Amino acid sequence: MTIEWVFLDVGGILFSDASYFTSLYEAIAAAEPSVERAAYDARFDALRAAQSEPFTEALVTAFVADASLHARVRADADERWELRGYSEAELYPEVPAVVRALAARYAVACITNHFSWVRDRARDAGFADLIRVWAISDELGVSKPDPAIFSAALREAGAAPDRVVMVGDRLDRDVAPAKALGMRTVWVLRNEAPDEPTPEQLVVPDATVRSLDELPEIVDRF
Amino acid sequence: MTIEWVFLDVGGILFSDASYFTSLYEAIAAAEPSVERAAYDARFDALRAAQSEPFTEALVTAFVADASLHARVRADADERWELRGYSEAELYPEVPAVVRALAARYAVACITNHFSWVRDRARDAGFADLIRVWAISDELGVSKPDPAIFSAALREAGAAPDRVVMVGDRLDRDVAPAKALGMRTVWVLRNEAPDEPTPEQLVVPDATVRSLDELPEIVDRF
Structure with missing residues (x-):
């Protein structure tokens, strides 16, 4: 592994x-x-x-x-x-189980263009204890796609990029910069992602999913 | 030209x-x-x-x-x-004359990780009227080195990247991303730049200067 x-x-x-x-x-x-x-x-x-x-x-x-x-x-x-934000309805339904499954086998971090209050919403949703590292743009002063926020997360995690899978909904701000740093990447087709990506877009990530259900299995295969 | x-x-x-x-x-x-x-x-x-x-x-x-x-x-x-900020002492002494010389031959824009109040300081220093476009990170919501702030400046200027010279003190946030977009670049060795750059650093920009005095002549030669 x-x-x-x-x-x-x-x-x-x-x-x-x-x-x-x-x-x-x-x-x-x-x-x-x-x-x-x-x-x-x-x-x-x-x-x-x-x-x-x-x-x-x-x-x-x-x-x-x-x-x-x-x-x-x-x-x-x-x-x-x-x-x-975030209302209860905004939590994607598979998230608690999937984060639990991932955390049983991997260390899990959140890397997000966001505010400190996102931690409280993760706590409300019951999975905050499973997140080992938070890289939050408003606290760090740098945002994706800046490589500096990925470097800060790697430093805090003590991880080499080739030991990391980045999971995001943006091709330009999540997938492409993570790939450039040597991470594996999964593109999730919802929220800011298009319903029907082009073939050119689909070759960029290592895997593409529409919900997180398959994510633990995909990460196991990398 | x-x-x-x-x-x-x-x-x-x-x-x-x-x-x-x-x-x-x-x-x-x-x-x-x-x-x-x-x-x-x-x-x-x-x-x-x-x-x-x-x-x-x-x-x-x-x-x-x-x-x-x-x-x-x-x-x-x-x-x-x-x-x-900025006190009168912080205005580099050659700036008013150099901006005037540039503005006589080129359109001049400012592209900066900064706040709206920087416009007022340019006005206090007497050269605000010479700046045709301001791309200010706090207003645009994106910062250098994100290509999006360069794209916003190009869009507002109506300029193609190969018609633009980017002048900055940071190799990673000014010079490298501008170069990646196809602009010509001048690295100014002061403020956040090192006193003694390495040979590897010096090959990145098209030109390197220690003050702006030579800038109009350098731009004329591009």
């Missing part, structure tokens, strides 16, 4: 980010009341298909013309999100 | 970041009173030599053991910095 660690993204992997994208829509609509949810959702789907831009920046830029308001809109979305 | 745009980093290029690193030291010392300035400065110099880590993260991690305090220490440093 060469794999020792499984690095899990949080949004799209453990919890749906639905509450974040609703919060972001509300923050945008507070700044630009004419923006309709349908237009926002259509842009969101285009971003899912492309897998090449940070969603928040792209959505705020698309709908709020005045760049000097962008930081405030983002902060407003983050505040709304902290109040709202 | 193939070059149309000059993208300038701000810290290290237009202003010294001395006031930031003093603010960060004070924020660290507020959290960990035993940390001495000499130890902090020594770590800072090691980071300058390596050019491979985000300085703030690395310094906070080195001196503040409790990771759950890191975001607060960073925010404290940012607040202190906004009150203090």
Whole structure:
């Protein structure tokens, strides 16, 4: 067995980010009341298909013309999100059992563009004790796809990249940079991932799944 | 003449970041009173030599053991910095004349991991009117070395990467990602850059300078 660690993204992997994208829509609509949810959702789907831009920046830029308001809109979305997310319905149903199965055989870390409060939501959901390392962008001051957040997680884990599987829903921010550092990668097709990826996208990760059910078995095979 | 745009980093290029690193030291010392300035400065110099880590993260991690305090220490440093920076002494003396010379022949943009208030400091220093595009990480929600901030700047400028020169003091966050996108690059050896770069480092940028004096002539030659 060469794999020792499984690095899990949080949004799209453990919890749906639905509450974040609703919060972001509300923050945008507070700044630009004419923006309709349908237009926002259509842009969101285009971003899912492309897998090449940070969603928040792209959505705020698309709908709020005045760049000097962008930081405030983002902060407003983050505040709304902290109040709202994650609801019980946002926890993907297979997560507690799968994290338990992984933690029985591997060390498990979370590596996420997120805030400290995500730890509390993992505690509420009952699996926080199974996460050995948390690499959280707001605490570290660096975000995926910056290799520095992956390096910080590896350092904290005391792990070599070839002993790690990275599991995420973004091709550009999770899969591609982890692969560049020498990790194995699993792409999860939900949340920010497209429903129907292109053949070019599908060759990037080592494995692709639609839920985490098969994940322990896939990691065992690496 | 193939070059149309000059993208300038701000810290290290237009202003010294001395006031930031003093603010960060004070924020660290507020959290960990035993940390001495000499130890902090020594770590800072090691980071300058390596050019491979985000300085703030690395310094906070080195001196503040409790990771759950890191975001607060960073925010404290940012607040202190906004009150203090940039002093008149931090404006590099050749900057006003060089920006004027560049703006006479090229379009000039600033692309910086920074806050909106940097625009006010450029105005105080008298060259804000010469900057056609501002790409500021706190407004865009993405930071160098993420290619997304370079793409946002290119989009806003309406420029192709091969028509752009990127000027920065960081090999890993300014020079390398700009080069990867097809820009020409100038590395400025001050602020976060090392005094004595290695031969391996020196082959990465297209040109290396110690002040901006030669910059207009270098850009003309590209």
